[in-house]
Amino acid sequence: MFRFFRSTENQRLIIRLLKESFREHKFGYGAAIVSMLVVAATTGASAWILREITNEFVIYKRIDRVNLIAAAVAVIFLLKGLANFVQAYFMSRVGNAIIADRQRKIYDRILAQGIEFYHATSSSELIARMTNNAQAARSVLDLVVTSYVRDLVTLIVLVAVMVWQQPALSLICFVVGPVAIYGVNRILKRVRKIAKMEFRSLGQIVHVMQETAIGVRVVKSFNLEGAMRKRMYKAVSDVQNRANNIATLEAATSPVMETLAGLAIAGAVLVSGFLVLEGGQMPGNIMAFIAALLLAYEPAKRLARVRISLETGIVGVRMMFQLADRPLTLAEKPDAKPLQPGPGKIRFDNVSFAYPESPPVFEGFNLTLAAGKMTALVGPSGSGKSTILNLIMRMYDPQSGKVEFDGQDISFATLDSLRQKIAYVSQDTFLFAGTIMHNIRLGRESATDEEVIAAAKAANAHDFISATAKGYDTEVGENGSLLSGGQRQRISIARAMLRDAEILLLDEATSALDAESEALFRDALQQLTVGRTTIVIAHRLSTVHQADTIVVLENGKVRESGPHKTLLKQGGLYQKLYEYQLMP
């Protein structure tokens, strides 16, 4: 029974879980544990009382004790019922609170992680962890507390009753216990392996479901239903098979236990028969002994199997702590200070950077982006344009060198103050489920309705919003699926407008908007960029013309920079890109 706790890793996990949970739910657990002790004591008393009933009534014929003994029986069972209620009440309250706490903690930790973490972990795994790991923590705690408090104490009390009444007979049972534990131990190892695989298959179900929902257009248009179904069915069957395997192993413990317990009880009955009939023993003592033995069977069985039941939950708890302990991929320095306001000059100073496990993108890279001006980044695919935006937003830290805002190294700034300064319009506009009003307001949550509408007007979005039946209360659907591409873009510009940040980062969409949408988008952009340091990854001629400076990148190096006309005259890389990429 205790070998589980000798496995040091499981021991550490359970002790940590108990410590953290008990600290937060002292009262709930305290009340549950006290009631469990009462349950154990009343169970022992209910066996003991049989001795009184038999000896007092049958042997001594004490009619005067009938009322007293009957009252004692009533009190024992009343107390037991009440204690069971209190225990169940507090265990479920605390259990639900633990799931909620853990889910909050898991989410906070995931949210604090940098973008690198999200690239390395699939979203389906995160979803599965959110639902499974918190539930696992609760099941493990429930099992540990009920088994090692209620069941173990009940068993100790009942064994005490047995030894007290019939010391010699009790020995028979002590031989059986270790044999049962040995049998269960052998099964345990196999359960551990299957439990781990089951979690992986669960993640796979979420993963396939997610891909079906997100990629539904591709699935339908390429007729991929059959292929997707095959993947889903396989994942579902894997979970089913693993659940069956675990159930079979768990069920296999039952016959082992039943047979051994049956033999022990039969042996005890046999010996006690002789003891009463020929040994002159008091029948009451034998009755109390047999009752205690029968009552001990269930808690003993649960205790012998507790490690198997714990095994599936402990996999989830282990994963939960792994997530909690994983270092943050991008953390704020302990002595980080808010960025001081400034005109908005950005400088890359001798920056070297490589994505994890990838070749370097920049080596000794220098670039200054003028305050309040618009700089367009152009260059072949893979030249490092998006990486420049990533480093400005501090999605990653350079391995050496620094990125400065008005002379302040951003890696020493609080993340909050850094992101406050930036408004970002991404190429693949992302809208959250909810209304148009909600989506624009995410730019600045304190904005009034009037400010939201003003931003929408400036972004040329107000007219189309007003033309819908519900106006600003129109639901946008999952990731804005109920709006057109151009409408989504203008909403994301309105969001950036509302933010009114000093620095604007824009990853211009390459998707061809129709002429009218593009004109509306360009006008909106023009308004947004006035007086702000704007860095735009340019795909459109109109944007390049608008820019004060064009920086031409190739293989992580600045090849040329200057205004459009000057660069065009030089007849270098820009001219080539201009002809192949930017010219309509």
Ligand SMILES: Nc1ncnc2c1ncn2[C@@H]1O[C@H](COP(=O)(O)OP(=O)(O)OP(=O)(O)O)[C@@H](O)[C@H]1O
């Ligand atoms: N998350 C990542 N992990 C590893 N390598 C990456 C990652 N993102 C980009 N890269 C690599 O870094 C290099 C620069 O990529 P970047 O996205 O900055 O180029 P880009 O100029 O924006 O290209 P495009 O115009 O095609 O978007 C490329 O070689 C790319 O493969």
